[in-house]
Amino acid sequence: MKTLHVGIKDHPYDLFIDEGLITRLGDVIKHEGQAVIVTDTGVPIEYIKAAKESLNTPHVFTFNQGESNKTIETVAALIAKLQAALITRSDFIVAVGGGIVGDVAGFVASIYLRGIDFYNVPTTLLSQIDSSVGGKVGVNSPVSKNAIGAFKQPRGVFIDPTVLNTLEERQFNSGVAELIKHALIKDADLFHDLETKPFSKNIIDFILRSVSIKRDIVVKDVYDQNERQLLNFGHTIAHGLEKISKHDLLHGEAVAIGMSYMSKDLPEYERVVALLKKFSLPTETPFSYEQLKSVMSLDKKTKKDSITLVLLESLGKAVLSTGSLNDLKPYLK
Numbered sequence: 001m002k003t004l005h006v007g008i009k010d011h012p013y014d015l016f017i018d019e020g021l022i023t024r025l026g027d028v029i030k031h032e033g034q035a036v037i038v039t040d041t042g043v044p045i046e047y048i049k050a051a052k053e054s055l056n057t058p059h060v061f062t063f064n065q066g067e068s069n070k071t072i073e074t075v076a077a078l079i080a081k082l083q084a085a086l087i088t089r090s091d092f093i094v095a096v097g098g099g100i101v102g103d104v105a106g107f108v109a110s111i112y113l114r115g116i117d118f119y120n121v122p123t124t125l126l127s128q129i130d131s132s133v134g135g136k137v138g139v140n141s142p143v144s145k146n147a148i149g150a151f152k153q154p155r156g157v158f159i160d161p162t163v164l165n166t167l168e169e170r171q172f173n174s175g176v177a178e179l180i181k182h183a184l185i186k187d188a189d190l191f192h193d194l195e196t197k198p199f200s201k202n203i204i205d206f207i208l209r210s211v212s213i214k215r216d217i218v219v220k221d222v223y224d225q226n227e228r229q230l231l232n233f234g235h236t237i238a239h240g241l242e243k244i245s246k247h248d249l250l251h252g253e254a255v256a257i258g259m260s261y262m263s264k265d266l267p268e269y270e271r272v273v274a275l276l277k278k279f280s281l282p283t284e285t286p287f288s289y290e291q292l293k294s295v296m297s298l299d300k301k302t303k304k305d306s307i308t309l310v311l312l313e314s315l316g317k318a319v320l321s322t323g324s325l326n327d328l329k330p331y332l333k
């Protein structure tokens with residue numbers, strides 16, 4: 001088993017990664033009290049059975065899969081179930097699922113009885129390499145994504161790469177897009193290895209290296225004041241695309257397009273496009289700057305006219321720069 005320490009001030013925790021770990025959660029989660037598994041209807045039942053058995057708990061609370069269910073209503077329904085089951089502050093939540101489950105379950109854990117402990121068992125590639133670390137939890141409001149939330153660090157993260165075998169290819173590749181993002185902003189060697197090494201044979205290595213990049217960034221900037229904004233590389237365009245395409249694109253697909261546009265100035269631009277294409281990710285959009293501008297300006301990350309741009313100084317080195325949406329115009333040509 002490989003481990004990674006996430007040294008967040010006042011809330012440090014460890015991340016464990018091993019094949020078959022989902023069947024051994026009870027051995028690695030050392031916690032008094034009862035476990036409550038929170039999951040969604042898209043997570044294959046065999047994983048839930050394995051987790052339930054290993055944690056020796058009768059409590060499994062399931063909500064409907066999909067971004068449209070990442071809501072305050074789902075949170076309220078889960079809280080009602082916790083209360084009905086007489087869950088106390090000495091009990092704990094175990095999120096088993098993708099980024100949506102982690103965000104929802106973590107948010108419930110952050111507010112139920114003013115906060116109970118939670119552990120994250122991410123089961124999509126995106127959640128394994130990205131969302132399970134960093135402590136951002138929350139749900140969407142009717143007008144804006146992730147508008148309601150908190151910072152709540154898990155007590156531990158448990159990654160079983162074998163569960164990715166059942167993930168749909170499109171979902172898998174959407175996670176690879178965020179992995180490529182980590183390489184582009186921080187690690188040229190990782191970029192090179194993604195180009196040359198077979199992904200499935202090196203999956204544990206790729207997951208660990210990718211999540212380490214996220215760890216290093218969030219440890220330096222837990223509350224998203226500066227460094228953490230590097231993780232938004234490609235995301236201003238991506239959020240615009242997600243809105244304008246009415247969520248036909250998966251998040252990672254939109255990010256892939258955003259990253260390919262924002263890599264235009266790199267000498268290695270063709271290599272970036274080729275790597276995205278290797279994972280069947282889109283790299284272009286028919287929408288123009290003018291069409292995207294109106295939706296991008298509604299993004300919550302834009303303060304008045306000024307936005308923080310994430311630019312690539314070189315392959316593997318992103319920098320922050322203050323500018324306006326207009327500065328994106330040349331990239332979208």
Ligand SMILES: NC(=O)c1ccc[n+]([C@@H]2O[C@H](COP(=O)([O-])OP(=O)(O)OC[C@H]3O[C@@H](n4cnc5c(N)ncnc54)[C@H](O)[C@@H]3O)[C@@H](O)[C@H]2O)c1
Pocket residue numbers: 040041042043044065066067070097098099100101103123124125126127130131132133134135136137146163164165166167168171174251
């Ligand atoms: N908190 C953060 O820092 C952070 C970072 C990035 C993204 N996010 C959030 O994460 C969410 C996206 O997460 P996601 O991409 O994991 O999507 P997701 O959670 O919707 O999972 C995708 C689908 O795969 C299913 N699934 C999960 N595990 C599976 C498995 N092993 N086999 C087969 N199917 C499986 C899910 O039920 C779901 O239907 C978004 O809501 C986004 O806002 C949060």
Ligand SMILES: [Zn+2]
Pocket residue numbers: 178235251255
């Ligand atoms: Zn993203």
